[in-house]
Amino acid sequence: MVEFKDVRMVYKNTNAVALDGVSFSISDGEFVFLVGPSGSGKTTVIKLLTGEERITDGELNVNGFDLKKIRLRRLPRLRRTLGVIFQDFRLIDKMTVFENVAFAMRVVGAKKREINKRVPQVLELVGLAGYEKRRPEELSGGEQQRVAIARALVNNPRMIIADEPTGNLDPVRSLDLMLLLEKINELGTTVLVVTHEKELVNAFSKRVIAIDSGKVISDGMDGYYGYENE
Amino acid sequence: MRMSRFFFLLGQGVKNIFTHGFMSFASVAVITACLFIMGCFSLITLNIDNMIAEMQSQNRVIAYVDEDLSEEQARALESKVSKVKNIETCEFVTREEAMTSFESDYDADLFENIDSSVFRHRYVLSLTDLSLMQETKTDLENIDGIADVRAHLDYAEKFVTLRNIVSIVSVILVVTLFVVSLFIMTNTIKLATFTRREEIAIMRMVGATNGFIRLPFVVEGLILGALGGAIAYGLVALVYHLATQKLLAAMAFGFVVLVPFSTVALPLLGVFLGVGILVGVLGGVSAIRNYLKV
Numbered sequence: 074m075v076e077f078k079d080v081r082m083v084y085k086n087t088n089a090v091a092l093d094g095v096s097f098s099i100s101d102g103e104f105v106f107l108v109g110p111s112g113s114g115k116t117t118v119i120k121l122l123t124g125e126e127r128i129t130d131g132e133l134n135v136n137g138f139d140l141k142k143i144r145l146r147r148l149p150r151l152r153r154t155l156g157v158i159f160q161d162f163r164l165i166d167k168m169t170v171f172e173n174v175a176f177a178m179r180v181v182g183a184k185k186r187e188i189n190k191r192v193p194q195v196l197e198l199v200g201l202a203g204y205e206k207r208r209p210e211e212l213s214g215g216e217q218q219r220v221a222i223a224r225a226l227v228n229n230p231r232m233i234i235a236d237e238p239t240g241n242l243d244p245v246r247s248l249d250l251m252l253l254l255e256k257i258n259e260l261g262t263t264v265l266v267v268t269h270e271k272e273l274v275n276a277f278s279k280r281v282i283a284i285d286s287g288k289v290i291s292d293g294m295d296g297y298y299g300y301e302n303e
Numbered sequence: 304m305r306m307s308r309f310f311f312l313l314g315q316g317v318k319n320i321f322t323h324g325f326m327s328f329a330s331v332a333v334i335t336a337c338l339f340i341m342g343c344f345s346l347i348t349l350n351i352d353n354m355i356a357e358m359q360s361q362n363r364v365i366a367y368v369d370e371d372l373s374e375e376q377a378r379a380l381e382s383k384v385s386k387v388k389n390i391e392t393c394e395f396v397t398r399e400e401a402m403t404s405f406e407s408d409y410d411a412d413l414f415e416n417i418d419s420s421v422f423r424h425r426y427v428l429s430l431t432d433l434s435l436m437q438e439t440k441t442d443l444e445n446i447d448g449i450a451d452v453r454a455h456l457d458y459a460e461k462f463v464t465l466r467n468i469v470s471i472v473s474v475i476l477v478v479t480l481f482v483v484s485l486f487i488m489t490n491t492i493k494l495a496t497f498t499r500r501e502e503i504a505i506m507r508m509v510g511a512t513n514g515f516i517r518l519p520f521v522v523e524g525l526i527l528g529a530l531g532g533a534i535a536y537g538l539v540a541l542v543y544h545l546a547t548q549k550l551l552a553a554m555a556f557g558f559v560v561l562v563p564f565s566t567v568a569l570p571l572l573g574v575f576l577g578v579g580i581l582v583g584v585l586g587g588v589s590a591i592r593n594y595l596k597v
Contacts, residue, residue, distance in 0.1 A: 123508065146512070149512045151510075152509065157508050163508075165501075165502055176505075176506075176509070177509040177510075179311060180509050180511040224509070228509070
């Protein structure tokens with residue numbers, strides 16, 4: 074569950090207003106696209122959700138954590154309820170596929186037995202069974218993004234946040250990836266996809282929140298990419 | 304923290320050393336170089352200090368007893384002389400012993416027709432603090448029965464000045480080298496950390512605590528620091544061994560008194576390992592501090 078209430082966010086260094094009175098909520102189990110042009114505030118939304126930045130004003134609650142008051146040492150707890158996927162995959166090159174996914178479980182203190190059981194299950198879910206011993210450099214972009222999804226999923230997060238997940242993929246792989254995210258959502262995980270790929274958004278009948286100049290300009294359930302000037 | 308997790312992090316630290324081989328090599332090289340310089344300078348200082356102490360111990364004060372006093376009366380002054388402040392050792396020398404000593408030091412023929420009565424009974428004294436020589440001399444001169452006191456005040460002042468300069472310079476150099484090595488080490492590890500910022504960002508993103516992220520770096524710094532310390536110790540031991548051999552061979556008369564390495568080996572190893580580990584761990588912790596703020 075995510076709830077933005079009249080959130081204002083001003084970067085301290087530059088005094089730039091990144092978000093200005095943003096309000097929306099995402100319920101558990103929803104699939105939501107967050108769209109908008111470059112510099113609209115999409116990245117700031119992700120940074121606020123993951124606790125990398127703090128709101129200046131308003132209220133923000135994520136999976137039961139009050140992000141206005143959260144203490145620094147509680148941030149890892151918040152982040153364990155989230156699975157984040159990036160455009161550039163951010164895999165550790167020197168680790169195998171298995172190790173990259175297992176790494177997320179190591180971090181939260183999972184036992185070896187649990188890791189050995191869970192990682193193959195997740196890799197199978199994302200269509201990478203048999204890829205365990207390969208390294209990221211041996212995989213295609215689409216496959217690397219699937220590893221990133223597996224890593225995001227392996228700790229059973231309540232929510233997946235995908236930041237431009239198809240930015241480095243061709244249209245076919247992009248569609249495959251979105252279908253995979255849809256499948257994950259159907260299994261009960263909330264999914265927030267941040268993107269500016271109009272065709273992809275319009276291909277799915279999902280809720281779309283459009284943001285521009287730090288304000289929400291539309292929030293609809295019809296799967297329509299609400300920002301036309303991209 | 305669960306033991307399995309602790310060992311996993313230890314393993315990660317060790318693994319990182321090999322994964323980032325060049326940076327590890329650079330870190331060890333920096334620590335080794337700084338400790339080697341620090342060690343060499345400390346040993347030079349120690350030896351200079353030792354030589355000064357040796358020379359100082361030979362710079363004795365002689366208190367001559369009044370000629371009119373018999374040997375027994377002269378000996379009776381010992382309790383007064385030895386009670387004077389700043390006297391470390393006090394040795395009574397009879398006029399006969401003084402003459403024998405002169406005869407052995409110089410040509411015995413010179414003393415052929417000389418009677419020992421030309422010599423005075425005397426006290427040969429060493430001082431605790433050479434800088435107080437003037438006050439001690441005055442105190443000795445004030446004792447009834449002491450006719451004259453001979454003390455090389457100018458030598459004493461020179462020894463004290465030399466010793467002070469050596470001490471100050473050595474402290475400044477050792478502290479400077481420690482700070483420099485800490486600075487270089489921190490920056491070397493910072494450079495290593497910079498290449499791993501993505502890895503750290505991923506760890507943070509999947510919910511790693513700061514302790515979890517920090518521990519492998521601490522382990523890495525600890526191992527690299529200890530390794531640097533051990534290598535520097537080996538190098539210093541080798542160089543000291545070779546240098547003392549050459550020096551003793553060159554100084555055939557042996558008036559140079561060198562500190563044997565065995566007497567400083569253990570403390571030196573302790574300091575090297577301690578400083579190496581301290582620098583390594585502090586370097587590791589400070590290098591990743593910036594990455595752990597959010």
